[in-house]
Amino acid sequence: MxxxxxxxxxxxxxxxxxxxxxxxxxxxxxxxxxxxxxxxxxxxxxxxxxxxxxxxxxxxxxxxxxxxxxxxxxxxxxxxxxxxxxxxxxxxxxxxxxxxxxxxxxxxxxxxxxxxxxxxxxxxxxxxxxxxxxxxxxxxxxxxxxxxxxxxxxxxxxxxxxxxxxxxxxxxxxxxxxxxxxxxxxxxxxxxxxxxxxxxxxxxxxxxxxxxxxxxxxxxxxxxxxxxxxxxxxxxxxxxxxxxxxxxxxxxxxxxxxxxxxxxxxxxxxxxxxxxxxxxxxEMLLMLDYGVFYEFIPMDQVDEAEPEVLTLDQVELGKNYALVISTNAGLWRYKIGDTVKFTSLSPYRIKISGRTKHFINAFGEEVVVENAEAAITKACAATNATITNFTAAPIYFEGKSKGGHQWIIEFSQQPSNLEQFTHVLDQTLREVNSDYDAKRQHDLALRAPLITVAPTGAFLKWLEHKGKLGGQHKVPRLANSREYLEEILEVNQL
The missing domain is CATH 3.40.50 (Rossmann fold)
Known part of the structure; x- marks a missing residue:
């Protein structure tokens, strides 16, 4: 060793x-x-x-x-x-x-x-x-x-x-x-x-x-x-x-x-x-001698046909990049789907900031998994709550009603005050994401989050229903459609 x-x-x-x-x-x-x-x-x-x-x-x-x-x-x-x-x-x-x-x-x-x-x-x-x-x-x-x-x-x-x-x-x-x-x-x-x-x-x-x-x-x-x-x-x-x-x-x-x-x-x-x-x-040390060659796509170019692709010596601190790998398993310039952010360049340390397809951007708010997890963590701390699982998806505009986000959360320990939990969750999202904050100004485009409290075992029940119980299957944290969220609501009759 x-x-x-x-x-x-x-x-x-x-x-x-x-x-x-x-x-x-x-x-x-x-x-x-x-x-x-x-x-x-x-x-x-x-x-x-x-x-x-x-x-x-x-x-x-x-x-x-x-x-x-x-x-x-x-x-x-x-x-x-x-x-x-x-x-x-x-x-x-x-x-x-x-x-x-x-x-x-x-x-x-x-x-x-x-x-x-x-x-x-x-x-x-x-x-x-x-x-x-x-x-x-x-x-x-x-x-x-x-x-x-x-x-x-x-x-x-x-x-x-x-x-x-x-x-x-x-x-x-x-x-x-x-x-x-x-x-x-x-x-x-x-x-x-x-x-x-x-x-x-x-x-x-x-x-x-x-x-x-x-x-x-x-x-x-x-x-x-x-x-x-x-x-x-x-x-x-x-x-x-x-x-x-x-x-x-x-x-x-x-x-x-x-x-x-x-x-x-x-x-x-x-x-x-x-x-x-x-x-x-x-934060994690990026392991550089495992037979993996790394490249990085700036997130603002991830959907472009010919994005600028950077090598390790070109990355910058604090920016979101889509991870691209070439490996000793025969994956060549493979877009793995994860996004990372560098927290140090000497040595190279990263934190996982989300997924290229795991986000909510129904109203231009561009909420990524990193934002959601920061908000959940702070809301739990403020209300002495603990969670086992969560997912969130948009509430789309309907008639004259404003859009928003619906969160299904399974608590192992209920928050002391659900209203305060919702407020801290919302405020933290506003603090860590300027686009979300702009849409929330005076309820301009987004109303406050809607929290649906799920009973114990709700997410496991959904995974079982999908035939994905156990192993490495996990619940999607964010989705830009209501597909997963509606399935969880339906399976649990919420």
């Missing part, structure tokens, strides 16, 4: 050299693939030539090539044999995505990220005893690829777990056969039965699902809080959704001064960031 930390320090100091090396390795490795031949990778392209020749791609653009790989054709996007595909529903599209997981992506990106996470944690906390017990993680499941039964598809967590080396598997709980069960309700119950008997020192997973599991453990054991179940618990590594709205919730579940939280940015497409400084909440 100490050796690896010196390597991390190297890309902190020489980020552009490291990214150039990654770029050269990617191009050279893929030069004889079908994709590499199409775009002349053998010409030893410069970054500028690469940007001129190779188009920006969405999943839909790359899918014809990915389908060829899924049907068993090799050397299409990447030369290594592809036997695994990470299945992702996406968060703005109901159709599943299948991301190739090459041996290089697994070893040099996903596993490297997991090891670096522990290296950084141990370096920051020399007194850590996390290795004295087991790590509990909630995995997904995998199944044969419908195009080719010799390969398999599943949540990236399931792909990683299935391929863990024996030493790593020995350090985690529950056993693989339970962790990879595809029946969510049965899996949770089995996890509770097994894991309460273990010395769990670390948790990892999506906050939403981890919260569900921890609550089930308290219900089953009758314990007051999680410290009575696992007194040596000290670390929760979390990702996929912003932790701000959940922070107080977990403090209540795990009221321990030694409990620490570490954010990571891992996705089906790769592992990109790790919180390297404990006090920098929501």
């Amino acid at each position: 100490k050796k690896r930390f010196h390597q991390i320090d190297l890309f902190r100091k020489y980020p552009h050299d490291v990214q150039q090396e990654v770029f050269s390795n990617l191009i050279n490795t893929a030069k004889n693939t079908a994709w590499g031949k199409q775009y002349g990778y053998a010409d030893q392209l410069s970054v500028k030539e690469f940007q001129e020749r190779v188009p920006l791609s969405t999943y839909e653009d790359l899918y014809p090539q990915i389908e060829r790989v899924m049907r068993g054709e090799q050397n299409v996007l990447w030369p290594s044999k592809v036997e695994w595909f990470a299945k992702s529903s996406g968060t703005t599209n109901a159709r599943s995505k299948f991301i190739p997981v090459t041996p290089e992506a697994l070893e040099d990106c996903h596993y490297k990220g997991g090891k670096d996470m522990l290296s950084i944690y141990a370096n920051n906390f020399p007194d850590a005893k996390v290795f004295s017990g087991k790590a509990l993680s909630i995995g997904g499941s995998h199944h044969p690829n419908e195009f080719n039964g010799n390969t398999r598809c599943g949540d990236i967590s399931a792909v990683i777990m299935q391929n863990l080396p024996l030493w790593a598997e020995a350090m985690r709980t529950p056993p693989l056969k339970v962790a990879l069960m595809d029946t969510w309700e049965e899996k949770i119950q089995k996890m509770v039965e097994i894991c309460v008997k273990e010395n769990v020192t670390a948790l990892s997973g999506v906050p939403t699902w981890t919260y569900v599991l921890l609550n089930r453990i308290l219900e089953t054991t009758g314990k007051k809080d999680i410290t009575e179940v696992w007194p040596n618990l000290e670390l929760f590594t979390h990702g996929a959704v912003a932790f701000g709205p959940y922070r107080e919730l977990f403090r209540q579940l795990i009221p321990s001064e030694k409990m620490r939280y570490l954010e990571v940015y891992n996705a089906s497409e790769g592992f990109f960031g790790i919180q390297d400084e404990p006090e920098l909440l929501d």
Whole structure:
């Protein structure tokens, strides 16, 4: 771990050299693939030539090539044999995505990220005893690829777990056969039965699902809080959704001064960031030597046919960028759909600011996920509330009535005053988003938010109805249409 930390320090100091090396390795490795031949990778392209020749791609653009790989054709996007595909529903599209997981992506990106996470944690906390017990993680499941039964598809967590080396598997709980069960309700119950008997020192997973599991453990054991179940618990590594709205919730579940939280940015497409400084909440070190070459599109150009695409040395602090990646999984200039904001340029640190398609802009207000989560967090703090889930969508103009936003919120602890909660939510949105504020002036275009309080389990009920219970499926925070919101209202008869 100490050796690896010196390597991390190297890309902190020489980020552009490291990214150039990654770029050269990617191009050279893929030069004889079908994709590499199409775009002349053998010409030893410069970054500028690469940007001129190779188009920006969405999943839909790359899918014809990915389908060829899924049907068993090799050397299409990447030369290594592809036997695994990470299945992702996406968060703005109901159709599943299948991301190739090459041996290089697994070893040099996903596993490297997991090891670096522990290296950084141990370096920051020399007194850590996390290795004295087991790590509990909630995995997904995998199944044969419908195009080719010799390969398999599943949540990236399931792909990683299935391929863990024996030493790593020995350090985690529950056993693989339970962790990879595809029946969510049965899996949770089995996890509770097994894991309460273990010395769990670390948790990892999506906050939403981890919260569900921890609550089930308290219900089953009758314990007051999680410290009575696992007194040596000290670390929760979390990702996929912003932790701000959940922070107080977990403090209540795990009221321990030694409990620490570490954010990571891992996705089906790769592992990109790790919180390297404990006090920098929501900020992560951009990991530059994982076989991922990064580009960035300024958000004001994201919908343009030919946007300006920046490399790492061209980005600026505090601006929103759509993330573009080229990877050792054979994703080329792939628009992942996430937006990031740089909080530091030396070293390069980012925070996830939202999704390119996850926003509300029905009235020119341009509210992004980052705004929504800041507002929810502040409203919870002001009214002593905690939430388990939320989503928001526009209330469109109807007749002479003004537009607005409707929020469906599931509280684990109700606000002391719902009216005050709504006021703080609204005021915070006005503070962090000038466009929203302008529309709210004198109720010009937007009326105050409408809060619909959902009963316990409402979002899980909706996910179950959609066939997306468990794994890495998550609730869309914002949508520019009322599709998701109306479905949740209908399923729960609200």
